[in-house]
Amino acid sequence: MIRQMELGEEDKVRRLLAELSFEDQTLWRKQAKPLEEYLEKYSKIPISHAVEGKNAIFVAEEEGKIIGLCWCTLVDRGIDLQGEIAEFYIEEEHRGKGIGKELLETAKQFFTREKAEVVFV
Numbered sequence: 001m002i003r004q005m006e007l008g009e010e011d012k013v014r015r016l017l018a019e020l021s022f023e024d025q026t027l028w029r030k031q032a033k034p035l036e037e038y039l040e041k042y043s044k045i046p047i048s049h050a051v052e053g054k055n056a057i058f059v060a061e062e063e064g065k066i067i068g069l070c071w072c073t074l075v076d077r078g079i080d081l082q083g084e085i086a087e088f089y090i091e092e093e094h095r096g097k098g099i100g101k102e103l104l105e106t107a108k109q110f111f112t113r114e115k116a117e118v119v120f121v
Contacts, residue, residue, distance in 0.1 A: 002102045005057040005069075010047040012066045013057060018042040020089040054114070058106045060090065060099045067094045070103040072110055083116035 005013055018038035026032045047057070054075075060068035068090035075082050085107055090099050111119050 001061045002058055002099075002106050003061065005047075005059050009059070009066065011043070013047060013059065013069055013071075014042045014045060015039065016066065016069050016089050016091070017045070017087060019091065020087065023092075056110050058103055058110070060094070060103055062094065067091045068099050068103060070107050072107050074111075074114055074116060080117040081115060083111040083114070083119035085119070085121045088121075 018035065018041070021042070022033070022035045022038045054073065056072045058070045058072070059066045069087065070085060071087040073084045073086050075084075085104075088100070088103070090103075
């Protein structure tokens with residue numbers, strides 16, 4: 001199921017963001033930092049109302065567990081309304097099941113509804 005993140009789920013989303021950074025850095029560096037360092041770093045990042053601009057975090061949930069996310073942002077630059085998929089992640093064991101496609105479709109609907117003029121990934 002794809003839905004918008006609810007209040008109180010910020011730490012679950014932070015964990016996925018830490019997993020994303022951990023997984024990403026293992027592709028580019030020979031020496032990987034342990035996941036615990038990323039969990040510590042991401043435990044402090046602001047989510048929801050504390051972030052500038054309009055944000056929507058959509059989560060993929062399976063059997064009551066958040067297994068993926070798509071963080072969308074909107075910024076009005078005065079000349080246009082720009083959207084961005086700022087973060088996108090699905091836990092490895094849940095990939096290849098169409099969850100990413102569902103998250104991206106939800107993001108597309110969000111940007112269309114908000115009348116974003118240009119969207120970046």
